[in-house]
Amino acid sequence: MSVRELTYVEALNEALKEEMRRDGSVVVFGEEVALSGGVYKVTKDLLKEFGPSRVMDTPISEIAIVGAAIGAALNGLRPVAEIMFFDFAGIAFDQIVTHASKIRFTSGGQLKLPLVIRTQYSLGRSYGSQHTQFFAASFLQAPGLKIVLPSTPYDAKGLLKSAIRDDDPVLFIESGALYVNKNYYGYKGAVPQEEYLIPLGKADVKRRGDDVTVVAVSRTVSEAIAASKTLEQEGINAEVVDLRTIQPMDYETVVQSVRKTNRLVIAEDSVKTGGISAEVAAYVAEYALDALEGPIIRVNSPPMPAPQSQPLEKQYMVSAEKIVDAVKKLVK
Amino acid sequence: MKTEVGYALSGEKLLQFFRKMLELRMFEEKVERLYREGKIAGPTHLYIGQEAVAVGVIEALDRDDIIISTYRGHGHGIARGVPMKAVLGEILGRAVGTCKGLGGSMHAPISVEKKILFATAIVGSGIPIAVGVALGFKNRNSRNIAVAFFGDGAVNTGAFHEALNLASVWSLPVLFVCENNLYAMTTAFSRVFAGESIASRASCYGIKAFRVNGNDVVEVYHRTLEATNHIREGGGPAFLECLTYRQKGHGGYDLGTWYRPREELDEWLARDPIELLFNRLKQDGLITEESRKIMEQEIAQELDKVADEVLNSPVADFASLQKYVYSSEA
Numbered sequence: 001m002s003v004r005e006l007t008y009v010e011a012l013n014e015a016l017k018e019e020m021r022r023d024g025s026v027v028v029f030g031e032e033v034a035l036s037g038g039v040y041k042v043t044k045d046l047l048k049e050f051g052p053s054r055v056m057d058t059p060i061s062e063i064a065i066v067g068a069a070i071g072a073a074l075n076g077l078r079p080v081a082e083i084m085f086f087d088f089a090g091i092a093f094d095q096i097v098t099h100a101s102k103i104r105f106t107s108g109g110q111l112k113l114p115l116v117i118r119t120q121y122s123l124g125r126s127y128g129s130q131h132t133q134f135f136a137a138s139f140l141q142a143p144g145l146k147i148v149l150p151s152t153p154y155d156a157k158g159l160l161k162s163a164i165r166d167d168d169p170v171l172f173i174e175s176g177a178l179y180v181n182k183n184y185y186g187y188k189g190a191v192p193q194e195e196y197l198i199p200l201g202k203a204d205v206k207r208r209g210d211d212v213t214v215v216a217v218s219r220t221v222s223e224a225i226a227a228s229k230t231l232e233q234e235g236i237n238a239e240v241v242d243l244r245t246i247q248p249m250d251y252e253t254v255v256q257s258v259r260k261t262n263r264l265v266i267a268e269d270s271v272k273t274g275g276i277s278a279e280v281a282a283y284v285a286e287y288a289l290d291a292l293e294g295p296i297i298r299v300n301s302p303p304m305p306a307p308q309s310q311p312l313e314k315q316y317m318v319s320a321e322k323i324v325d326a327v328k329k330l331v332k
Numbered sequence: 333m334k335t336e337v338g339y340a341l342s343g344e345k346l347l348q349f350f351r352k353m354l355e356l357r358m359f360e361e362k363v364e365r366l367y368r369e370g371k372i373a374g375p376t377h378l379y380i381g382q383e384a385v386a387v388g389v390i391e392a393l394d395r396d397d398i399i400i401s402t403y404r405g406h407g408h409g410i411a412r413g414v415p416m417k418a419v420l421g422e423i424l425g426r427a428v429g430t431c432k433g434l435g436g437s438m439h440a441p442i443s444v445e446k447k448i449l450f451a452t453a454i455v456g457s458g459i460p461i462a463v464g465v466a467l468g469f470k471n472r473n474s475r476n477i478a479v480a481f482f483g484d485g486a487v488n489t490g491a492f493h494e495a496l497n498l499a500s501v502w503s504l505p506v507l508f509v510c511e512n513n514l515y516a517m518t519t520a521f522s523r524v525f526a527g528e529s530i531a532s533r534a535s536c537y538g539i540k541a542f543r544v545n546g547n548d549v550v551e552v553y554h555r556t557l558e559a560t561n562h563i564r565e566g567g568g569p570a571f572l573e574c575l576t577y578r579q580k581g582h583g584g585y586d587l588g589t590w591y592r593p594r595e596e597l598d599e600w601l602a603r604d605p606i607e608l609l610f611n612r613l614k615q616d617g618l619i620t621e622e623s624r625k626i627m628e629q630e631i632a633q634e635l636d637k638v639a640d641e642v643l644n645s646p647v648a649d650f651a652s653l654q655k656y657v658y659s660s661e662a
Contacts, residue, residue, distance in 0.1 A: 027471065053471060059501065064460040064494035071464020071478070074449045075398060077471060079464070094491075098454055099461065107442045108432035108648075109656040111449060143657050167659040248658075 006191040008178040011153035012042045015160035016080065018195065020050050023078060026164055029056040030065055030082025030118075039084060040120070040179045062088050066095035066117060070103070070169075073115035078164060083119040086173060087133045100169040101144035113169045116160075122176030123269050124219060126313055129305035134269040136173055137276045140247055146170045146200055147247040151178070151221035153189045155244055158198030166200060175219040184222040203250035205257065209237035212263040212327050215254055215280055217243040220267045220299075226320035227267075227327070236331050246276055254280060255288045262293040263330045267323050272300035297326040341550060343618045349391060349549050350613060353383040353606050355631055356407045359416060362635045363406065363423060367584040371643065372423060376437045379407030381547075381579030384605035385511050386411040388552025389479065389572070392560060398469075399479045400462040401441045401451035404511075408481055409441025412448055417638045427648040428641075434648070434656060455516075456489030458482060459508065463495045466504035466569075477505040477563050485516030487530050496537045496569070503568040507559055508534065510571070511546065513578035518591040534571035546574030547605040550612075576605070 006014065020026045028034075028046055034057040037044035047055040058065050062083060069081035083089050089096060096117060103111050123132040139147055146168055150156035156174065163170040178186045206221060207228050216224040221242045228238040241257050243249065258264050264284055266277035277298040284296060299322050306316055360378045367376050379386065386407040390399070401408040409419045414430060422429030422440035429435070430442050438453040449465065452458035462480030469476050486492050487510060499506050510530050514521045527533060534541035540562050544555045552574060559570035577600035581588030588597075613619040655662045 025471075027467075056502070059494070059497060061494035061498055063491045064463065064498040067457065067460025067491065067495060068464035068467055068498060071400070071461040072467045072471075073464070074461070075465040075468030075478075077468050094454055094457055095460070099450075099452065099457060103450060104659060105653075105656045106431060106435045106439050107450070108430070108434045109662060110431065110442060110444045112659050146658070 002193045003190045004193065005188055006153045007188045008153045008156055008174070008186060009040055009042055011157040011191050012160055012174065013044055014191070015157040016043065016046060017049065019161055019164040020046065020054065025076060026078045026080065027054045027056070027072065028080045028082070029058050029068070031058055031060055031084050033057060033082050038082070040176070042118070043082070062091035063095055066092040066100065069115045069117065070095060070100055070113060073113045074111060078114045080116045080118055080164060083117060085131050086119045086121040086135070087130055089117070089119055096145070096171065097139065097142040101142035104168070105144055112167045114167045116163045116170045116172050118172045118174065120174040120176045120179065121269070123306060124177035124181065124313070124317060126308055126310045128308035132306045136246060137270050137274060137279065139171055140279060144169070145247060146245065148172045148200060148245050149218040150174065150244065151216070151218050151242050152186045153191050155198060155204070155242070157191055158196050159200065159244065162197045162200050170200070173218065177219045178222070184219070185225040186219070186222045198244070200245050201248040201250055202244065203253040204242045204244055205239060205253070206242045207238065207240040209239035210261055211237045211331050212265060213239050213241055213254070213257040213261045214323060214327065215241045215243060215264065215266045217246065217268050217276060220269055220318050223318055223320045224267055224323055227323035230320060230324050231327055236327060238327060243276070249279070251283050251287070255284060255291070258284055258288055259291045262291055264292065264296045265299060265323060265326045265330065266296065267299040267318050269318060270300055271303045272298055273303055275300050294330045297329060299323055299326050341553070343616065346550070346609070346613060347618060349387055349553070350606070350609050350619065351627055352387045352391070352411060353549065353609065354627060356383040356386060356410050357606055358628070358631050358635060359410055359420070360406060362639060363420070364580070364584065366424070366639065372437070372584065373425065374436050375403070376423065376584035377404040377582065378580045378584070379404055381600070381605070382511055382513060382576045383407060384549035384552050384609070385509065385546045385574045385576055388549040389509055389556045392553050392556035393479065394476060396447060396476045397479060398465045398476070399448045399481065400458040400465065401448055401481050402458060402483065403438035403451065403453045404483065405441040405451040405481070406437070408451070409443065409448060412441070412443070412446045414441055414443045414446050414448065416635065417642060418443070420638055421642045421645065424642050425647060426642055426645045428645050432648045434653065456482060456486035456491035459486065459491050460495035460498070462506050463499045463504060466499065466506035467502065469505050470502070475564050477507055477560060479507045479509060481509050481511065483516065484510065484512040484514065484521045484525070484530060486510070487533060488524060496534060496539060499569040500537045500539050505563045506569045507556070507563060508539070508569065508571040510573045511576055512573055513576050515578050515582065515592070517582045518586070520591070529573065531571060531573040539569045539571050540567065541571040541573065543573045543575065546576030547603050547608055549605060549609055
């Protein structure tokens, strides 16, 4: 198998191109996606290759973008709609949560909705409180929706291709930090030339270890990998479990790991209250309490909006150092 | 009958319209009775008074055109030929319902076979969805169109404006049908609407718009054909503002009394769409009081039979519900 290094953005772009070549019903639309190729170039050159009937710029109209994606999916297309910043998904909350996630169920299974809503959260880029929100956990309250959070170029490509082929609505949340920050493990990585798919709903053990399980997702996988390197130097072997998809959630892989390490740290970018980590912790406490030798530690942002100032935002965010500190509380 | 827009309608066709409208009316009267008897749980938004809109628009459509309906959609379903048993079954939450009882009254007209591909319970939200349906048609160069039904309440939502703008910018084959029944719940249209008219809002987006007497099925039918011809010939979206009246309250619980003057109601009852057509047919010698009575008896009998069957039918098995959440679980 021939492997190259691609960035997170390049891998996403390649996934879109491959799926559009494979299936003429795949269309892409959103703000700035066509002529400019996307603010972050994820949709670069799509217009050139696939033309204006399949790649379309929209007005700044998030309700109409997601609504139109739903209608298109009801009528034979496989739309990939882009919401430029995850924050803007709030404007389309009704269409995503009250419509997309419920149309199949509410119709008694008559209708299916093969649509992908791509978006990105930009925590770590000093974009301030209204351009860095990460409220993926809120969407766990909308059964019917699948929620994907890729952490590496390899995962980004394989998961996006699966999401496009999936017959259910998928909220595909990328990390804006992984688009641009070269220091991250997830910024660039090996991606095979050959086609591959990654099934939705399967977590991935990104690093094997016996002493502690660190569950992470999206951007924090890079922090967890960095933390595991520091910990290794101190003789602590962390197992890093990347959730990859939070709906459906692969609880089994998490529990399996915890049964091996008996210790659990969960690091992710939600604010602590009601975040993804709260759900993972609750599950492990409910079904695998006997496996734990100590408390579950959640590493999250504090319950406040993200400050804009770069040094302050840095303190606000989950970091490798914070994960190391948490692990050291458990492994003495 | 020849009209100003130049489409001929045979007496047979007009009688068909009349029977359809009677079906819609009597279906809803049955639903209202069942509601008052406590047999229906949940909101039940009756279509009574607006029959000329559903029948006039839907009779002018092609079989493969796709409709996005609303929570006041029983009439859209019946007009489109969704079996009464399935619509009533849905309203009564039974497994024989269109959505197996998972949707209820507000989603009752949904039918893949009859191309009603959703009915939304959120005011205004179906409009952008219809725009997306139209995108699907345009993408495969189809002559079919998408149709969005919505009420006057929807025209003050962001979804309405975003959807109209996008449909016009992309020149999509979509017909917007606003049923202006003058009330959004208990709030009178005039209290919450700024500007000249709903139709004029559509014109602002460069959309061909018509104001139509929504109680005159013949006019609705003709204007719909004019609008759909415009769309099918590649002219982009079109808009019908159908002026009509919600003769009943907002939902089953609302008797519709305290917030509107009695004179207003009486005035609109005198312009009832069914009586309007009946009088016209009678004048032309196409119908008599007797033949109408026979029609009504036939419909009533069918409705009694359907209601009886539905009331004696089971609800879906709760254990079967999980498979409707994700298609991968089916």
